[in-house]
Amino acid sequence: MNETIRKKQTIRRIKIWTSVVIVALIYIWAFSGMPKMEFKPSAVQAIKAIFSGLIHPDWDYFYDPEGEDLLRTLLETLCIAILGTFISSILCVPFAFWAARNMNKYRFISSSGKFVLSVIRVFPELILALLFIAAVGTGPFAGILALGFHSIGMLGKLFGESIEDMDFSSSEALKSCGANKIQTLWFAIVPQVMPSFVSFTLYRFELSVRAATILGIVGAGGIGAPLIFALQGHKWDRVGMILIGIIVMVTIIDYISSTIRKRIV
Amino acid sequence: MIEFKDVLKIYPNGTKGLNNVNIKINKGEFVVIVGLSGAGKSTMLRSINRLHEITSGEIIIDGKSITKARGKALLRCRRDIGMIFQNFNLVKRSTVLRNVLSGRVGYHSTIRTLLGLFPKEDINIALNALKRVNLEEKAYSRADELSGGQQQRVSIARALAQEAKFILADEPVASLDPLTTKQVMDDLKRINKDLGITTIVNLHFVDLARQYATRIVGVRAGEIVFDGPVEEATDDVFSSIYGRPVKQDEMLGAKV
Amino acid sequence: MDALKKRRLSLMKRLVTLIFIIVILWASSLGTEVSISSLMDGLPGMGSLFLEMLPPDWSYFSYVTEPMLETIRMAVIGTTYGAIVAIPFALLSSRNVVKWPVIYFPFRFVMNLIRTIPELLLAALFVPVLGIGDNAGIMALSVFSFGVIAKLAYESIEAIDNGPLEAMTAVGANKIQWIFYGVVPQVIASFVSYTLYCFEINVRAAAILGYVGAGGIGLYLNNTLKLFQYQRVSTIIIYTLIVVVIIDMISNKCREKLI
Numbered sequence: 001m002n003e004t005i006r007k008k009q010t011i012r013r014i015k016i017w018t019s020v021v022i023v024a025l026i027y028i029w030a031f032s033g034m035p036k037m038e039f040k041p042s043a044v045q046a047i048k049a050i051f052s053g054l055i056h057p058d059w060d061y062f063y064d065p066e067g068e069d070l071l072r073t074l075l076e077t078l079c080i081a082i083l084g085t086f087i088s089s090i091l092c093v094p095f096a097f098w099a100a101r102n103m104n105k106y107r108f109i110s111s112s113g114k115f116v117l118s119v120i121r122v123f124p125e126l127i128l129a130l131l132f133i134a135a136v137g138t139g140p141f142a143g144i145l146a147l148g149f150h151s152i153g154m155l156g157k158l159f160g161e162s163i164e165d166m167d168f169s170s171s172e173a174l175k176s177c178g179a180n181k182i183q184t185l186w187f188a189i190v191p192q193v194m195p196s197f198v199s200f201t202l203y204r205f206e207l208s209v210r211a212a213t214i215l216g217i218v219g220a221g222g223i224g225a226p227l228i229f230a231l232q233g234h235k236w237d238r239v240g241m242i243l244i245g246i247i248v249m250v251t252i253i254d255y256i257s258s259t260i261r262k263r264i265v
Numbered sequence: 266m267i268e269f270k271d272v273l274k275i276y277p278n279g280t281k282g283l284n285n286v287n288i289k290i291n292k293g294e295f296v297v298i299v300g301l302s303g304a305g306k307s308t309m310l311r312s313i314n315r316l317h318e319i320t321s322g323e324i325i326i327d328g329k330s331i332t333k334a335r336g337k338a339l340l341r342c343r344r345d346i347g348m349i350f351q352n353f354n355l356v357k358r359s360t361v362l363r364n365v366l367s368g369r370v371g372y373h374s375t376i377r378t379l380l381g382l383f384p385k386e387d388i389n390i391a392l393n394a395l396k397r398v399n400l401e402e403k404a405y406s407r408a409d410e411l412s413g414g415q416q417q418r419v420s421i422a423r424a425l426a427q428e429a430k431f432i433l434a435d436e437p438v439a440s441l442d443p444l445t446t447k448q449v450m451d452d453l454k455r456i457n458k459d460l461g462i463t464t465i466v467n468l469h470f471v472d473l474a475r476q477y478a479t480r481i482v483g484v485r486a487g488e489i490v491f492d493g494p495v496e497e498a499t500d501d502v503f504s505s506i507y508g509r510p511v512k513q514d515e516m517l518g519a520k521v
Numbered sequence: 522m523d524a525l526k527k528r529r530l531s532l533m534k535r536l537v538t539l540i541f542i543i544v545i546l547w548a549s550s551l552g553t554e555v556s557i558s559s560l561m562d563g564l565p566g567m568g569s570l571f572l573e574m575l576p577p578d579w580s581y582f583s584y585v586t587e588p589m590l591e592t593i594r595m596a597v598i599g600t601t602y603g604a605i606v607a608i609p610f611a612l613l614s615s616r617n618v619v620k621w622p623v624i625y626f627p628f629r630f631v632m633n634l635i636r637t638i639p640e641l642l643l644a645a646l647f648v649p650v651l652g653i654g655d656n657a658g659i660m661a662l663s664v665f666s667f668g669v670i671a672k673l674a675y676e677s678i679e680a681i682d683n684g685p686l687e688a689m690t691a692v693g694a695n696k697i698q699w700i701f702y703g704v705v706p707q708v709i710a711s712f713v714s715y716t717l718y719c720f721e722i723n724v725r726a727a728a729i730l731g732y733v734g735a736g737g738i739g740l741y742l743n744n745t746l747k748l749f750q751y752q753r754v755s756t757i758i759i760y761t762l763i764v765v766v767i768i769d770m771i772s773n774k775c776r777e778k779l780i
Binding site for chain 3: 026027029030031033034035040043046047050075076078079080082083086118119122123124126127130131132134135136137139140141143144145210211213214217218221224227228231234239243246247250251254
C-alpha cells in the first residue's frame with residue numbers, strides 16, 4: 001500500500017474516533033445527571049390499573065345525552081384541529097411567498113421570512129394556548145387560535161419550499177401572452193403548487209388532531225381536560241375509554257387523510 | 266463439477282423457466298450460456314446456488330446435492346460458489362474492503378462477523394483478491410466512488426475472497442462500456458486459468474462468447490439447444506439458438 | 522361533446538368538494554364557540570399580557586439553566602432508548618427482511634398504535650406510574666421516539682437496494698449476517714439522521730412535559746405562570762427558543778454530513 005492511502009485511512013480513523021468520543025461524552029453527561037429509574041410497587045399497580053382500564057373501559061362515558069361525554073369532546077377536538085388547520089392554511093400563504101427565494105429580489109428578504117417562520121415553529125402549541133386563553137378566555141376558541149398560529153410555521157416553510165421548486169416556463173409563457181401579475185399567479189403558479197399545498201395541509205391536519213388532544217390540559221378545549229381530570233381522579237376505566245377514543249379517532253383521520261394525499265400526488 | 270439432472274422450473278404463472286435440463290460442467294471449464302433474454306439463462310445460473318428454487322429434478326455440486334441441502338449445509342454449498350451480478354450488488358456506502366470481506370462471512374461465527382473482527386489472514390486474502398483485479402489501492406475508498414467497471418471488479422474480488430470453487434456471472438458486462446467490458450472479461454478469464462475456478466457466464470454478445478468461452482451452451486425457451494466447444498459454435502448455430510439471424514447489436518464489436 | 526362533459530364533471534366535483542369543506546368549517550365553528558368579536562375584545566388583553574412579559578427577567582436565566590440542561594438530558598436519553606427499541610421493530614416490520622405477513626403485520630400494528638398518542642399524553646400517563654419527575658418524561662419521550670423512528674426506519678429499509686441482499690444470500694451468509702452486511706450498511710445513515718431529527722422534536726417536547734409533572738423546564742413554566750410572574754415566563758420562553766434553535770442547527774449540520 002502506498003502513502004496516500006495510508007494517510008487517507010488515518011484521517012478517516014481520527015474522524016471516526018473523535019465523533020465516537022464526542023458522542024460518548026454526551027452520553028456520560030446525560031446519564032450521570034439522571035435520577036435512578038426505580039419501580040415502586042405502586043408503579044406496578046398503576047400499570048395494572050391502566051391496562052385493566054383499557055380492557056374494561058367506561059362505556060357509560062361514551063355517550064351521555066346530557067352533559068359531557070366522549071363523543072362530544074372528541075368531536076370538539078376534531079373541530080379545533082379542522083379550524084386551526086384552516087386558519088393556518090390561509091395565513092401561511094403570505095409567509096410562504098415571503099420566504100420563497102425565487103419570489104423576492106433580495107436574498108435577505110427571503111432569509112428573514114424563513115427566520116420568522118422558524119421562530120413561529122419553535123413556539124409550542126401549549127404556550128400559545130396559554131397566551132390565547134389570556135385573550136379570549138378558556139375554551140376551544142383559544143385552542144383553535146393556538147393551533148392556527150403554530151401551524152403557520154410548518155405550513156409556511158413547506159409551502160415556501162414548494163414554491164421554490166416550481167417550474168417557471170409556464171409563467172414565462174403566460175407573461176409572453178400579455179398576462180398581468182395576478183393572471184400569471186392564477187393560471188401558472190396556483191395550479192402547480194395546489195396539489196402539494198393540499199397535501200401539506202392534510203399532513204398538518206393529522207398532526208393538529210394529535211396536538212388538539214392535549215390542548216385541554218391547559219383549558220383550551222377538547223378531550224385533554226376530561227383526560228387529565230380522569231387521571232388525577234384515578235378513574236382508570238374512564239382513562240381507558242378516552243385513550244381508546246383518541247387512538248381510534250387518530251387512526252381513522254390518519255387513514256382518510258393519507259388516502260386522499262396518495263390520490264392527489 | 267456441476268451436474269443438472271432432469272431440472273424443471275415452472276413459474277407460478279405457469280411458464281416453464283427450465284425444461285428438462287441435463288448438463289454436466291467439468292472442473293476448470295469456462296462456460297458461456299447464450300440465448301435471447303427470457304430464454305432461461307438467468308434462471309439456469311441462479312438455480313445453481315438456489316437463488317431460484319427449481320420445481321423438480323436435482324442439481325449436484327461436487328457430488329453433493331444442493332437441491333436437498335438444508336440450513337447450514339446449504340450455506341456451506343453457497344459459500345463455495347461465488348456470484349457476480351449485472352448490477353454489481355455492492356453496498357455502495359461501505360468501503361471496497363468491507364465489500365470484499367463480506368465474501369468471507371461464511372467462514373466465521375456470526376458474532377465475529379457482526380463485530381467485524383476478521384482475522385488478519387482474512388484481510389490479506391481480501392487484499393490479495395483486490396490485487397488480482399488491480400484495485401488494491403482502492404481498498405479504503407467507498408464503493409460508490411468507483412466507476413462501473415471497477416465496481417464489477419470489486420465484486421469479482423468478493424467472489425475470490427470467498428475462495429469459491431465456482432464463479433457464476435449473470436450478465437456481468439451488460440451495464441458496462443466496451444472498454445471496461447474487456448477488462449472485466451479478461452479478469453474473469455485470467456482467474457479461471459490461473460486458479461482453475463470453474464466459471465459460468467451468461468452473455469448476450471455473440472463475439473464476446475466466442476472470444477472467451479471454452480464451451481458454449483445455447484438456451485432457448487428453457488431448453489438446451491446447443492452444447493459444444495467454441496469451435497463448433499458457428500454463425501448458423503447462433504442463428505438456431507436465437508431462432509433468427511444474429512443481429513448487429515448482439516455483437517460487441519458493432520458498438521465500439 | 523365528450524370534452525365538454527368531462528369539463529362539466531370536473532367542475533361539479535370541485536363544487537361539491539368546496540361545499541363539503543364549507544359545511545365542515547361551518548359545523549366546526551358552531552361547535553367551538555368561535556367568535557371574532559371575542560378575539561377582537563381579547564386582543565388588547567393579549568397585548569397587555571405581552572407588555573407584562575417585558576422586559577424578561579434576565580437574572581432568572583442562570584436560575585433555570587440547570588432545569589434547561591435537565592430537559593436536554595431527558596431528550597438525549599429518551600431518544601436513545603426509543604431508537605434502540607426501534608431497531609428490531611423496524612427490521613421485523615419490513616417486508617423485504619421478514620417475508621411472512623404473520624410477523625410484520627402485528628409489528629406494524631403496534632407501531633401505528635403507539636404513534637397515535639402524542640408525547641404530552643404519554644407523559645400524563647407515565648406520571649402516575651413512575652411518579653412526578655424526569656423518569657416519567659424520559660419514558661414518555663422513549664415511547665414517542667420509538668414510534669417516530671421505527672416508522673421512518675422501516676420505510677427506509679423497505680426502500681433499500683435488493684442487490685446487496687441477493688449477493689449476501691449468494692455468499693452463504695446466515696440471516697443475521699445477511700442483515701448486518703446487506704441491510705444495515707444501507708440504512709445506517711438514514712437511521713442516525715432520523716434519530717437526530719427525532720431528538721430535535723424531543724427537545725421541544727421535553728420543554729413542555731414538565732407542565733404535567735414529567736420533569737424538565739416545563740415545571741418552572743407552570744409555576745411561574747401560576748404565580749403570574751410573566752417576566753420570568755418570557756425568560757423561560759426565550760431560553761427555550763435559543764436552545765431549540767442551537768440544537769436544530771447542530772443537528773441539521775450533522776444530518777447534512779451523513780448523507
